[in-house]
Amino acid sequence: STQPHVTFNDGHAIPQIGLGVWKATDETAATAVAAALGAGYRHIDTAAIYENESGVGTGMAQADVARADIFLTTKLWNEAQGFDSTLRAMDESLKRLGTDYVDLYLIHWPSAFRGKFVDTWKAMIRLREEGKARSIGVSNFEGDYIDQLIAETGVTPAINQIQLHPLFQQAAMREKNAKLGVITESWSPLGQGKLLDHPGLAAIAARHGKSVAQVIIRWHIELGLVVIPKSVTPSRIVENFAVFDFALSDQDKAQIAALDSADGRIGSDPLTATF
Ligand code: NAD
Numbered sequence: 001s002t003q004p005h006v007t008f009n010d011g012h013a014i015p016q017i018g019l020g021v022w023k024a025t026d027e028t029a030a031t032a033v034a035a036a037l038g039a040g041y042r043h044i045d046t047a048a049i050y051e052n053e054s055g056v057g058t059g060m061a062q063a064d065v066a067r068a069d070i071f072l073t074t075k076l077w078n079e080a081q082g083f084d085s086t087l088r089a090m091d092e093s094l095k096r097l098g099t100d101y102v103d104l105y106l107i108h109w110p111s112a113f114r115g116k117f118v119d120t121w122k123a124m125i126r127l128r129e130e131g132k133a134r135s136i137g138v139s140n141f142e143g144d145y146i147d148q149l150i151a152e153t154g155v156t157p158a159i160n161q162i163q164l165h166p167l168f169q170q171a172a173m174r175e176k177n178a179k180l181g182v183i184t185e186s187w188s189p190l191g192q193g194k195l196l197d198h199p200g201l202a203a204i205a206a207r208h209g210k211s212v213a214q215v216i217i218r219w220h221i222e223l224g225l226v227v228i229p230k231s232v233t234p235s236r237i238v239e240n241f242a243v244f245d246f247a248l249s250d251q252d253k254a255q256i257a258a259l260d261s262a263d264g265r266i267g268s269d270p271l272t273a274t275f
Contacts, residue, residue, distance in 0.1 A: 008158035018043030020230035026055030033059025047075035057098035075108040081116040086123035105133035140270035161185040167264030185226035
């Protein structure tokens with residue numbers, strides 16, 4: 001399909017919109033993934049901790065799309081950090097997913113108190129050499145954690161998946177990632193649904209004849225971000241992908257920029273998280 005992609009520092013390209021499946025069971029993940037692939041999505045975002053990798057694999061097998069045409073991301077859970085345990089965790093994820101490679105393997109959180117993310121990154125580099133992960137990256141690596149990986153290994157992550165939505169726009173991290181040659185990917189791009197009844201966003205959506213979800217997803221796309229909205233409802237899955245037939249005006253963008261808030265973060269700060 002003809003959707004936009006962004007290109008990593010390793011030469012691989014990722015479709016800008018993916019389907020997120022956090023909190024979906026195996027069964028709902030399977031139907032959501034099949035619906036998304038049927039609707040034109042070619043990118044799925046799961047994680048070992050979501051406990052639905054088997055369902056994602058089932059959905060991929062059910063859909064009429066070749067494995068080679070799907071961009072599949074999974075993530076290493078914090079408790080599996082460390083060199084050998086990372087290699088084992090990848091094999092277990094691949095078995096559940098029913099595939100012999102992922103397009104992108106991410107360290108899910110720095111989990112810095114464990115003191116293991118550099119060894120974990122060395123294992124990710126090995127997995128890329130072995131072809132089990134085409135690209136490797138990180139998630140929730142805020143502050144200077146990425147600089148530590150680069151300093152210790154010389155290998156720059158392809159991408160950093162961080163919390164990013166109109167209430168928490170992450171300008172400093174976006175700039176830092178860009179400077180390092182790291183693509184920024186937005187998790188909880190819709191603010192976990194909290195933004196969908198925002199009156200200012202509703203007014204923008206009305207001007208375009210679009211939904212608030214579509215306006216927010218379009219905002220991520222226009223910023224050059226990779227965006228992984230979650231839905232298990234087929235009509236919303238279709239809706240969230242129908243964002244390539246309009247563009248935000250300067251006025252729209254200024255209004256969305258004004259929603260940014262220093263305390264807009266939902267959940268834990270990766271710099272102080274204890275999991
Ligand atoms: P989100 O911001 O994508 O919001 C999802 C919620 O919005 C859904 O549960 C649904 O209720 C609602 N929604 C979606 N589309 C809608 C529509 N068109 N109309 C009305 N309501 C709609 O939240 P999320 O699931 O937290 O984030 C998306 C994905 O990001 C996750 O599924 C996961 O893949 C990833 N993620 C990663 C991390 C991380 O630490 N790396 C953390 C959280 C989420």
